Amino acid sequence: MKSTSFLIPSVGLGLVVIWLAIWPLAGPVLGTSTHDERKETFEYYQDGKTGRGRRRVLVLDLGDGVKMEFVRVPAGTFQMGSPESEKDRRSDESQHTVELTHDFYLGKYEVTRGQFRAFVNQAGYRTEPETDGTGAWGYDEETKKIEGRKPKYSWSSTGFAQTDEHPVVNVTWNDANAFCRWLAQRSKRPIRLPTEAEWEYAARAGSAKRFYSGESPETLVKVGNVADGTAKKKFPDWQTTIAEDGYVFTAPVGKFLPNRLGLHDMLGNVWEWCQDWLGPYEGLSGKDPVRNEENRVRVMRGGGWGKRVPQISSSALRFSGAPPSRDMDVGFRVAFRAN
Secondary structure, three states: OOOHHHOOOOOOOOOOOOOOOOOOOOOOOOOOOOOOEEEEEEEEEEOOEEEEEEEEEEEEEEEOOEEEEEEEEOOEEEEEOEOOOOOOOOOOOEOEEEEEOOOEEEEOOOOEHHHHHHHHHHHOOOOHHHHOOOOEEEEEOOOOEEEEEEOOOEOOEOOOOOOOOOEOOOOOHHHHHHHHHHHHHHHOOOOEOOOHHHHHHHHHOOOOOOEOOEOOHHHHHHOOOOOOHHHHHHOOOOOOOOOOOOOOOOOOOOOOOOOOOOOOOOOOOOEEEEEEEOOOOOOOOOEOOOOOOOOOOEEEEOOOOOOOOHHHOOOOOOEEEOOOOOOOOEEOOOEEEOO
8 A cells, every 4th residue: 555645846956756764753653553563663864964854663572481573564666776877887787667566565674593493393393404414614723714615604603793683684585485484384474585676665765876875885884784994903904894783694684774664784794685586677567576587696785794785785786596505695574565
Protein backbone atom coordinates (compact mmCIF):
# COMPACT_ATOMS: atom_id res chain seq x y z
CA MET A 1 0.00 0.00 0.00
CA LYS A 2 1.52 3.33 -1.02
CA SER A 3 1.94 6.04 1.58
CA THR A 4 0.93 8.67 -0.94
CA SER A 5 -0.60 11.05 1.59
CA PHE A 6 2.87 11.84 2.90
CA LEU A 7 4.77 12.12 -0.38
CA ILE A 8 7.13 15.08 -0.56
CA PRO A 9 8.90 15.68 -3.89
CA SER A 10 12.66 15.89 -3.62
CA VAL A 11 14.04 19.23 -4.76
CA GLY A 12 16.73 19.33 -7.41
CA LEU A 13 17.89 15.75 -6.86
CA GLY A 14 15.52 13.92 -9.16
CA LEU A 15 15.99 10.92 -6.91
CA VAL A 16 13.38 9.88 -4.40
CA VAL A 17 9.82 11.04 -4.67
CA ILE A 18 8.95 9.75 -1.22
CA TRP A 19 10.59 12.04 1.32
CA LEU A 20 13.34 14.51 2.12
CA ALA A 21 13.57 14.18 5.90
CA ILE A 22 12.11 10.83 6.77
CA TRP A 23 9.48 10.79 9.47
CA PRO A 24 10.29 14.17 11.05
CA LEU A 25 9.54 14.29 14.76
CA ALA A 26 6.90 16.96 14.25
CA GLY A 27 5.11 15.04 11.51
CA PRO A 28 3.35 11.72 10.96
CA VAL A 29 5.16 8.40 10.80
CA LEU A 30 5.04 7.00 7.27
CA GLY A 31 3.19 3.77 6.61
CA THR A 32 0.09 2.22 8.03
CA SER A 33 0.50 1.20 11.66
CA THR A 34 -0.20 -2.33 12.84
CA HIS A 35 -0.71 -3.59 16.37
CA ASP A 36 2.60 -5.45 16.12
CA GLU A 37 4.63 -2.30 15.47
CA ARG A 38 6.18 0.17 17.85
CA LYS A 39 7.34 3.70 17.08
CA GLU A 40 10.91 4.74 17.84
CA THR A 41 12.81 7.99 17.62
CA PHE A 42 16.43 7.80 16.53
CA GLU A 43 19.43 9.86 15.47
CA TYR A 44 20.76 9.31 11.96
CA TYR A 45 23.65 10.46 9.78
CA GLN A 46 23.05 11.10 6.09
CA ASP A 47 24.42 13.34 3.35
CA GLY A 48 27.05 14.75 5.70
CA LYS A 49 24.84 15.73 8.60
CA THR A 50 22.96 14.32 11.56
CA GLY A 51 19.24 14.49 12.17
CA ARG A 52 16.45 12.89 14.16
CA GLY A 53 13.62 10.79 12.81
CA ARG A 54 11.01 8.19 13.68
CA ARG A 55 10.67 4.64 12.48
CA ARG A 56 8.09 1.87 12.76
CA VAL A 57 9.67 -1.29 14.15
CA LEU A 58 8.26 -4.81 14.18
CA VAL A 59 9.86 -7.51 16.34
CA LEU A 60 9.80 -11.25 15.59
CA ASP A 61 10.56 -13.94 18.16
CA LEU A 62 13.13 -16.46 16.92
CA GLY A 63 12.96 -18.60 20.04
CA ASP A 64 15.68 -19.31 22.62
CA GLY A 65 15.23 -15.74 23.86
CA VAL A 66 16.39 -14.32 20.51
CA LYS A 67 14.52 -11.49 18.74
CA MET A 68 14.81 -9.86 15.30
CA GLU A 69 13.81 -6.25 14.59
CA PHE A 70 12.45 -4.99 11.28
CA VAL A 71 11.94 -1.42 10.07
CA ARG A 72 8.94 -0.61 7.88
CA VAL A 73 10.02 0.95 4.58
CA PRO A 74 7.35 2.97 2.73
CA ALA A 75 6.61 2.42 -0.95
CA GLY A 76 7.96 4.98 -3.40
CA THR A 77 9.91 5.81 -6.54
CA PHE A 78 13.64 6.48 -6.91
CA GLN A 79 16.54 6.63 -9.33
CA MET A 80 18.41 3.33 -9.07
CA GLY A 81 22.04 3.17 -10.13
CA SER A 82 24.48 6.04 -10.48
CA PRO A 83 24.91 9.04 -12.79
CA GLU A 84 27.69 8.86 -15.35
CA SER A 85 29.48 11.66 -13.51
CA GLU A 86 29.85 9.65 -10.27
CA LYS A 87 33.44 8.87 -9.32
CA ASP A 88 34.54 5.23 -9.67
CA ARG A 89 31.14 4.14 -11.00
CA ARG A 90 30.92 0.90 -12.94
CA SER A 91 29.31 0.35 -16.30
CA ASP A 92 26.54 -1.87 -14.91
CA GLU A 93 25.17 0.93 -12.68
CA SER A 94 23.06 2.56 -15.39
CA GLN A 95 20.65 4.98 -13.74
CA HIS A 96 16.94 4.31 -14.20
CA THR A 97 13.60 4.94 -12.52
CA VAL A 98 12.22 2.24 -10.23
CA GLU A 99 8.90 2.17 -8.38
CA LEU A 100 8.33 -0.05 -5.37
CA THR A 101 4.59 -0.38 -5.07
CA HIS A 102 4.26 -1.83 -1.57
CA ASP A 103 5.64 -1.08 1.86
CA PHE A 104 8.05 -3.73 3.07
CA TYR A 105 9.93 -4.61 6.21
CA LEU A 106 13.72 -4.84 6.21
CA GLY A 107 15.97 -6.02 9.01
CA LYS A 108 17.08 -3.11 11.17
CA TYR A 109 20.44 -4.88 11.35
CA GLU A 110 22.31 -7.57 9.48
CA VAL A 111 21.50 -11.09 10.69
CA THR A 112 23.66 -11.76 13.74
CA ARG A 113 25.54 -14.84 14.86
CA GLY A 114 23.08 -15.19 17.73
CA GLN A 115 20.10 -15.14 15.36
CA PHE A 116 21.77 -17.58 12.99
CA ARG A 117 22.67 -19.82 15.94
CA ALA A 118 18.99 -19.96 16.94
CA PHE A 119 18.21 -21.20 13.41
CA VAL A 120 21.02 -23.76 13.46
CA ASN A 121 20.01 -25.11 16.86
CA GLN A 122 16.29 -25.31 16.18
CA ALA A 123 16.48 -26.59 12.61
CA GLY A 124 19.52 -28.82 13.06
CA TYR A 125 21.02 -27.02 10.09
CA ARG A 126 24.60 -27.33 8.86
CA THR A 127 25.96 -24.72 6.46
CA GLU A 128 27.49 -25.46 3.07
CA PRO A 129 31.03 -24.69 4.29
CA GLU A 130 30.48 -27.37 6.94
CA THR A 131 28.91 -29.99 4.67
CA ASP A 132 30.89 -29.66 1.44
CA GLY A 133 34.22 -30.27 3.15
CA THR A 134 35.97 -27.18 1.83
CA GLY A 135 35.26 -24.87 4.76
CA ALA A 136 35.43 -21.11 4.51
CA TRP A 137 37.70 -18.09 5.04
CA GLY A 138 39.29 -16.81 8.21
CA TYR A 139 42.19 -15.04 9.90
CA ASP A 140 45.20 -16.96 11.22
CA GLU A 141 46.57 -15.15 14.26
CA GLU A 142 49.90 -17.00 14.07
CA THR A 143 50.69 -16.12 10.46
CA LYS A 144 48.80 -12.80 10.62
CA LYS A 145 47.19 -13.64 7.30
CA ILE A 146 43.72 -14.02 5.87
CA GLU A 147 43.39 -17.49 4.40
CA GLY A 148 40.90 -19.90 2.86
CA ARG A 149 39.11 -21.90 1.99
CA LYS A 150 39.98 -24.19 4.90
CA PRO A 151 37.77 -26.69 6.76
CA LYS A 152 38.63 -25.14 10.13
CA TYR A 153 36.73 -21.96 9.22
CA SER A 154 32.94 -21.59 9.21
CA TRP A 155 30.20 -19.22 10.40
CA SER A 156 31.06 -20.12 14.00
CA SER A 157 34.85 -20.10 13.58
CA THR A 158 36.39 -17.15 11.77
CA GLY A 159 39.77 -16.78 13.49
CA PHE A 160 38.84 -13.35 14.86
CA ALA A 161 36.71 -12.43 17.86
CA GLN A 162 32.96 -12.34 17.35
CA THR A 163 30.06 -12.33 19.79
CA ASP A 164 26.43 -13.17 19.12
CA GLU A 165 25.89 -9.44 18.38
CA HIS A 166 28.25 -9.52 15.38
CA PRO A 167 26.91 -10.21 11.88
CA VAL A 168 27.11 -13.82 10.81
CA VAL A 169 29.65 -14.38 8.01
CA ASN A 170 30.91 -17.27 5.89
CA VAL A 171 27.34 -18.08 4.86
CA THR A 172 26.42 -18.85 1.28
CA TRP A 173 23.38 -17.56 -0.59
CA ASN A 174 21.89 -21.01 -0.13
CA ASP A 175 22.48 -20.82 3.65
CA ALA A 176 20.85 -17.39 3.80
CA ASN A 177 17.88 -18.66 1.81
CA ALA A 178 17.53 -21.64 4.16
CA PHE A 179 17.41 -19.22 7.11
CA CYS A 180 14.63 -17.29 5.34
CA ARG A 181 12.59 -20.45 4.76
CA TRP A 182 12.94 -21.44 8.41
CA LEU A 183 11.95 -18.00 9.71
CA ALA A 184 9.04 -17.81 7.27
CA GLN A 185 7.69 -21.10 8.57
CA ARG A 186 8.21 -20.07 12.19
CA SER A 187 6.77 -16.55 11.90
CA LYS A 188 4.04 -17.25 9.30
CA ARG A 189 5.37 -14.27 7.34
CA PRO A 190 6.84 -14.31 3.81
CA ILE A 191 10.46 -13.85 4.91
CA ARG A 192 13.00 -13.66 2.07
CA LEU A 193 16.15 -11.91 1.01
CA PRO A 194 15.53 -8.34 -0.21
CA THR A 195 15.46 -7.69 -3.92
CA GLU A 196 18.36 -5.64 -5.26
CA ALA A 197 15.98 -2.72 -5.88
CA GLU A 198 14.58 -2.89 -2.35
CA TRP A 199 18.09 -2.98 -0.96
CA GLU A 200 19.30 0.13 -2.82
CA TYR A 201 16.07 2.04 -2.19
CA ALA A 202 16.34 1.36 1.54
CA ALA A 203 20.06 2.08 1.66
CA ARG A 204 19.74 5.43 -0.10
CA ALA A 205 16.80 6.50 2.08
CA GLY A 206 16.41 9.55 -0.15
CA SER A 207 20.09 10.24 -0.78
CA ALA A 208 21.43 10.96 -4.27
CA LYS A 209 25.06 10.94 -3.17
CA ARG A 210 27.74 8.36 -3.90
CA PHE A 211 27.44 7.02 -0.35
CA TYR A 212 24.35 7.80 1.69
CA SER A 213 26.76 9.27 4.24
CA GLY A 214 28.12 11.79 1.71
CA GLU A 215 30.32 12.04 -1.38
CA SER A 216 33.65 11.21 0.29
CA PRO A 217 34.65 7.71 1.47
CA GLU A 218 35.86 9.42 4.66
CA THR A 219 32.21 9.92 5.65
CA LEU A 220 31.66 6.15 5.74
CA VAL A 221 33.16 5.79 9.22
CA LYS A 222 30.13 7.68 10.52
CA VAL A 223 27.72 4.99 9.34
CA GLY A 224 29.64 1.76 8.92
CA ASN A 225 32.64 -0.46 9.42
CA VAL A 226 34.83 -0.34 6.30
CA ALA A 227 38.51 -0.76 5.48
CA ASP A 228 39.72 2.15 7.58
CA GLY A 229 42.65 3.62 9.48
CA THR A 230 42.14 1.04 12.24
CA ALA A 231 42.46 -1.84 9.78
CA LYS A 232 45.51 -0.30 8.10
CA LYS A 233 47.50 -0.63 11.33
CA LYS A 234 47.05 -4.40 11.06
CA PHE A 235 47.08 -4.64 7.26
CA PRO A 236 49.41 -1.83 6.07
CA ASP A 237 49.11 -2.81 2.38
CA TRP A 238 45.35 -2.19 2.34
CA GLN A 239 43.91 0.90 0.72
CA THR A 240 41.73 2.41 3.43
CA THR A 241 40.10 5.56 4.68
CA ILE A 242 42.24 7.87 6.79
CA ALA A 243 39.53 8.13 9.41
CA GLU A 244 39.20 5.27 11.91
CA ASP A 245 35.99 3.44 12.82
CA GLY A 246 37.59 1.43 15.62
CA TYR A 247 37.18 -2.05 14.13
CA VAL A 248 39.56 -4.22 12.12
CA PHE A 249 37.18 -7.11 11.48
CA THR A 250 33.37 -7.18 11.95
CA ALA A 251 31.69 -4.76 14.35
CA PRO A 252 28.67 -5.60 16.50
CA VAL A 253 25.54 -4.59 14.59
CA GLY A 254 24.10 -1.17 15.35
CA LYS A 255 27.34 0.42 16.56
CA PHE A 256 27.15 3.14 13.89
CA LEU A 257 24.47 5.72 13.16
CA PRO A 258 21.69 4.52 10.83
CA ASN A 259 20.52 6.19 7.65
CA ARG A 260 17.45 8.41 7.46
CA LEU A 261 15.16 5.37 7.43
CA GLY A 262 16.64 4.08 10.66
CA LEU A 263 18.52 1.14 9.09
CA HIS A 264 21.98 0.34 10.42
CA ASP A 265 25.09 -0.90 8.58
CA MET A 266 23.63 -0.69 5.09
CA LEU A 267 27.13 0.24 3.97
CA GLY A 268 30.07 -1.65 5.40
CA ASN A 269 30.46 -4.41 8.00
CA VAL A 270 29.45 -7.25 5.66
CA TRP A 271 28.33 -7.64 2.07
CA GLU A 272 24.66 -8.61 1.96
CA TRP A 273 23.16 -11.26 -0.27
CA CYS A 274 20.13 -10.18 -2.32
CA GLN A 275 17.39 -12.22 -3.93
CA ASP A 276 18.34 -11.39 -7.54
CA TRP A 277 20.56 -13.14 -10.01
CA LEU A 278 23.07 -10.65 -11.42
CA GLY A 279 22.27 -9.21 -14.82
CA PRO A 280 21.86 -5.91 -16.68
CA TYR A 281 19.11 -3.58 -15.52
CA GLU A 282 17.85 -3.28 -19.08
CA GLY A 283 14.79 -5.42 -19.68
CA LEU A 284 13.60 -5.48 -16.08
CA SER A 285 10.26 -4.01 -15.11
CA GLY A 286 10.24 -0.47 -13.78
CA LYS A 287 7.90 -1.65 -11.00
CA ASP A 288 9.09 -3.99 -8.26
CA PRO A 289 11.92 -5.38 -10.40
CA VAL A 290 13.65 -8.64 -9.55
CA ARG A 291 15.80 -10.80 -11.80
CA ASN A 292 14.62 -14.39 -11.41
CA GLU A 293 16.22 -15.75 -14.58
CA GLU A 294 18.95 -18.11 -13.47
CA ASN A 295 22.51 -16.94 -14.03
CA ARG A 296 25.89 -17.92 -12.63
CA VAL A 297 25.93 -15.48 -9.73
CA ARG A 298 23.67 -13.77 -7.18
CA VAL A 299 23.84 -10.10 -6.22
CA MET A 300 25.61 -8.81 -3.10
CA ARG A 301 25.36 -5.22 -1.92
CA GLY A 302 26.78 -2.75 0.58
CA GLY A 303 30.48 -3.47 0.95
CA GLY A 304 32.24 -5.06 3.90
CA TRP A 305 34.82 -4.51 6.60
CA GLY A 306 37.91 -5.25 4.62
CA LYS A 307 40.03 -6.77 1.92
CA ARG A 308 38.48 -4.38 -0.56
CA VAL A 309 38.86 -0.62 -0.78
CA PRO A 310 36.13 1.46 0.93
CA GLN A 311 35.31 3.20 -2.34
CA ILE A 312 33.33 0.14 -3.44
CA SER A 313 30.89 0.59 -0.58
CA SER A 314 28.85 3.01 -2.69
CA SER A 315 25.07 2.88 -2.66
CA ALA A 316 24.92 1.85 -6.34
CA LEU A 317 27.80 -0.63 -6.57
CA ARG A 318 26.89 -4.20 -7.46
CA PHE A 319 28.93 -7.20 -6.40
CA SER A 320 28.15 -10.88 -6.85
CA GLY A 321 28.97 -14.46 -6.04
CA ALA A 322 27.88 -17.94 -7.00
CA PRO A 323 25.21 -19.28 -4.62
CA PRO A 324 27.75 -21.57 -2.86
CA SER A 325 30.24 -18.70 -2.38
CA ARG A 326 31.29 -17.84 1.15
CA ASP A 327 33.62 -15.28 2.69
CA MET A 328 34.51 -13.76 6.03
CA ASP A 329 32.97 -10.42 5.06
CA VAL A 330 29.74 -11.74 3.50
CA GLY A 331 26.46 -11.99 5.40
CA PHE A 332 22.83 -10.96 4.83
CA ARG A 333 19.70 -9.28 6.16
CA VAL A 334 16.12 -10.31 5.51
CA ALA A 335 12.88 -8.69 4.34
CA PHE A 336 9.19 -9.29 3.79
CA ARG A 337 6.32 -7.42 2.21
CA ALA A 338 3.97 -5.51 4.51
CA ASN A 339 0.29 -6.43 4.37
